[in-house]
Amino acid sequence: MPVREQGGNPRSAEEDAQRVRRDHDAISGLADDLLPALIAKLAASGLGEIEIRQGGWKARLRMPASAPEARGAGKAADAHAAASHPAAHSAVRGAAVHARPDDDLPGESARVSANSPAVGVYNPRKDLAVGMRVRSGDKIGTVNVLGVNEDVLSPVDGIIGSSLAEAGEAVEYGQELVRIELPEPAADKLADGPKPEPVGAAGKS
Amino acid sequence: MFNKILIANRGEIAVRILRACRTLGVGAVVAYSEADRDSLAAQLADEAICIGPADARRSYLSAPAVISAAIVTGCDAIHPGYGFLSEDEGFADVVRAHDLAFIGPSAEVLERFASKEATRRLLSAHGLKTIPGSTMLRDEEHALAEAERIGYPVLIKPSGGGGGKGMRLVRNARELESAFKVSRSEARAAFGDDSLYLEKFLEENRHIEIQVAVDRFGNAVHMFERDCSVQRRHQKIIEETPTPALNQAQRLDLAECALKAVAAAGYENLGTLEFLIDGKGEAYFIEINCRVQVEHAITEMVTGIDMVALQIRIAAGEPLGMTQADIVTNGHAIEFRILAEDPAKDFRPQSGLVGAYLTPGGPGVRMDSHLYPGYEIPTYYDSLLGKLCVWAPDRATAIARGDAALRELLVDGVTTNIELHRAILANQVFIDGKVTTSLLDRVGSAPFVAAGNR
Numbered sequence: 293m294p295v296r297e298q299g300g301n302p303r304s305a306e307e308d309a310q311r312v313r314r315d316h317d318a319i320s321g322l323a324d325d326l327l328p329a330l331i332a333k334l335a336a337s338g339l340g341e342i343e344i345r346q347g348g349w350k351a352r353l354r355m356p357a358s359a360p361e362a363r364g365a366g367k368a369a370d371a372h373a374a375a376s377h378p379a380a381h382s383a384v385r386g387a388a389v390h391a392r393p394d395d396d397l398p399g400e401s402a403r404v405s406a407n408s409p410a411v412g413v414y415n416p417r418k419d420l421a422v423g424m425r426v427r428s429g430d431k432i433g434t435v436n437v438l439g440v441n442e443d444v445l446s447p448v449d450g451i452i453g454s455s456l457a458e459a460g461e462a463v464e465y466g467q468e469l470v471r472i473e474l475p476e477p478a479a480d481k482l483a484d485g486p487k488p489e490p491v492g493a494a495g496k497s
Numbered sequence: 498m499f500n501k502i503l504i505a506n507r508g509e510i511a512v513r514i515l516r517a518c519r520t521l522g523v524g525a526v527v528a529y530s531e532a533d534r535d536s537l538a539a540q541l542a543d544e545a546i547c548i549g550p551a552d553a554r555r556s557y558l559s560a561p562a563v564i565s566a567a568i569v570t571g572c573d574a575i576h577p578g579y580g581f582l583s584e585d586e587g588f589a590d591v592v593r594a595h596d597l598a599f600i601g602p603s604a605e606v607l608e609r610f611a612s613k614e615a616t617r618r619l620l621s622a623h624g625l626k627t628i629p630g631s632t633m634l635r636d637e638e639h640a641l642a643e644a645e646r647i648g649y650p651v652l653i654k655p656s657g658g659g660g661g662k663g664m665r666l667v668r669n670a671r672e673l674e675s676a677f678k679v680s681r682s683e684a685r686a687a688f689g690d691d692s693l694y695l696e697k698f699l700e701e702n703r704h705i706e707i708q709v710a711v712d713r714f715g716n717a718v719h720m721f722e723r724d725c726s727v728q729r730r731h732q733k734i735i736e737e738t739p740t741p742a743l744n745q746a747q748r749l750d751l752a753e754c755a756l757k758a759v760a761a762a763g764y765e766n767l768g769t770l771e772f773l774i775d776g777k778g779e780a781y782f783i784e785i786n787c788r789v790q791v792e793h794a795i796t797e798m799v800t801g802i803d804m805v806a807l808q809i810r811i812a813a814g815e816p817l818g819m820t821q822a823d824i825v826t827n828g829h830a831i832e833f834r835i836l837a838e839d840p841a842k843d844f845r846p847q848s849g850l851v852g853a854y855l856t857p858g859g860p861g862v863r864m865d866s867h868l869y870p871g872y873e874i875p876t877y878y879d880s881l882l883g884k885l886c887v888w889a890p891d892r893a894t895a896i897a898r899g900d901a902a903l904r905e906l907l908v909d910g911v912t913t914n915i916e917l918h919r920a921i922l923a924n925q926v927f928i929d930g931k932v933t934t935s936l937l938d939r940v941g942s943a944p945f946v947a948a949g950n951r
């Protein structure tokens with residue numbers, strides 16, 4: 293179920309872990325929405341670090357301390373988002389979270405996700421498979437809202453990654469359904485673009 | 498009783514409904530928009546589900562989103578709160594078509610009371626006095642005759658629409674003669690329909706409403722009245738019960754008339770009948786609200802009845818479980834609507850991050866609010882931050898407790914109308930119980946605020 297479970301009842305360790313994971317997923321989602329724009333800004337600015345605030349959220353991207361120049365900021369492979377939140381009840385969401393836990397892998401591509409357009413029951417398209425190429429706007433599946441199917445669309449050109457929701461699962465509005473990985477050529481192209489200032493540029497300007 | 502209720506609203510009323518559900522031992526799911534992800538209701542709830550983006554038309558006002566959320570979370574009823582979809586008979590109908598219960602009157606009842614005009618005719622037929630008015634005016638001669646019959650001053654009103662266009666206040670036959678043609682052409686230009694009618698203008702009126710509850714078996718009770726005369730541009734800001742404007746016999750008479758009429762007209766569940774009371778104590782029915790009211794809490798304080806729990810029980814098909822004789826009011830209660838508005842800047846709505854937040858305490862003090870320190874007030878919705886309610890054995894003590902509580906209430910980081918409330922409490926017209934609905938608009942809030950700051 294796509295619901296956040298909270299409240300005063302004692303919970304098992306497993307439930308706690310699930311809740312933490314869901315919260316982390318929520319933060320990753322936010323970061324994934326913001327990251328592409330931030331990455332572009334960071335690359336264009338030549339700064340070493342960029343931070344934005346929106347509502348009670350804050351996301352900060354920093355150039356890696358030992359990034360080989362070839363990787364470039366455009367890959368954003370080392371960018372990580374720190375998210376904090378003022379609500380007393382959601383201390384777990386206040387923890388800093390790496391948007392990409394495995395972002396040190398060489399050649400790792402940037403990822404985004406296709407999200408639910410509505411609250412309802414999710415079904416991926418029948419031929420959806422990991423590794424499949426999709427274009428921005430391609431239909432990835434549907435969310436059934438009272439018998440009416442709303443399309444789940446890929447927000448970018450990319451490659452289908454892992455599924456984050458099962459067929460037939462109830463999903464909420466905005467829920468991440470499928471990871472989309474940006475293809476290598478795109479990442480390479482970005483790397484060939486204008487080179488950002490090397491590490492530590494933030495201190496210089 | 499229901500198994501699980503979807504709360505399709507936000508702010509303080511979502512928290513209030515959640516509390517009622519827990520009191521009744523019923524499960525609850527809070528439906529929230531993206532802008533309310535961190536709302537108090539969503540955080541307090543055992544379950545919460547995001548139904549759409551900040552835009553209410555795609556979340557709190559979207560029937561498919563709300564109903565779909567209820568179905569996928571396994572709810573068997575939807576509580577609409579107030580505003581949004583709470584009085585939408587089409588929504589109530591679709592909810593039922595999906596085998597869910599709508600917590601409020603049935604779709605048939607909502608439809609019967611949907612049109613203000615038809616409701617006035619219906620309840621007038623059941624004995625309630627409505628504001629005297631004319632039929633559609635044929636010509637100037639007809640208008641003069643009707644005005645004479647109703648008694649000046651009268652309002653010339655276009656039948657085609659609202660917003661004040663084509664509307665004229667006239668105090669005598671000469672004014673009527675000169676205004677009639679202008680109103681007619683204005684109405685034609687604005688609404689493509691130049692039909693006009695007359696309505697008696699009540700100069701100094703009070704707004705008093707009667708709370709009723711009717712179950713499916715025809716058992717009906719009233720819970721007396723609330724006086725909502727302290728208004729700004731037709732928005733209530735302070736409500737109290739009992740009203741200082743009527744004596745005991747008048748209060749009882751109005752409540753009994755209202756209950757009799759609404760029960761005979763086939764009403765069901767909680768309802769509020771609104772009246773304008775003129776200077777002579779004459780009550781004119783204006784409209785019925787088929788939902789829980791913002792100001793229900795003061796009735797709870799003087800009757801001891803949990804109105805939201807009662808509303809849920811009635812919708813679940815339970816009998817009232819009380820008779821009129823069981824409803825005894827005790828003491829005096831006042832509600833202050835705490836709004837994120839700047840009285841010094843034409844009441845412009847404020848948003849922002851709530852810093853320190855301290856709620857008042859002491860005997861007879863109740864704060865219903867969705868605020869917490871660190872809460873970001875979204876810009877998308879109304880400016881109600883909460884309701885501070887006070888109770889005391891008598892009105893003077895209630896005013897004193899109100900002032901003490903308002904002094905304690907601290908909402909840092911956002912401009913509110915707390916000081917305006919204190920100024921009104923200190924004003925002699927309020928102390929004398931003589932506020933009329935137009936007072937704040939006529940004198941403006943500046944004198945109140947200035948007096949409060951001295």
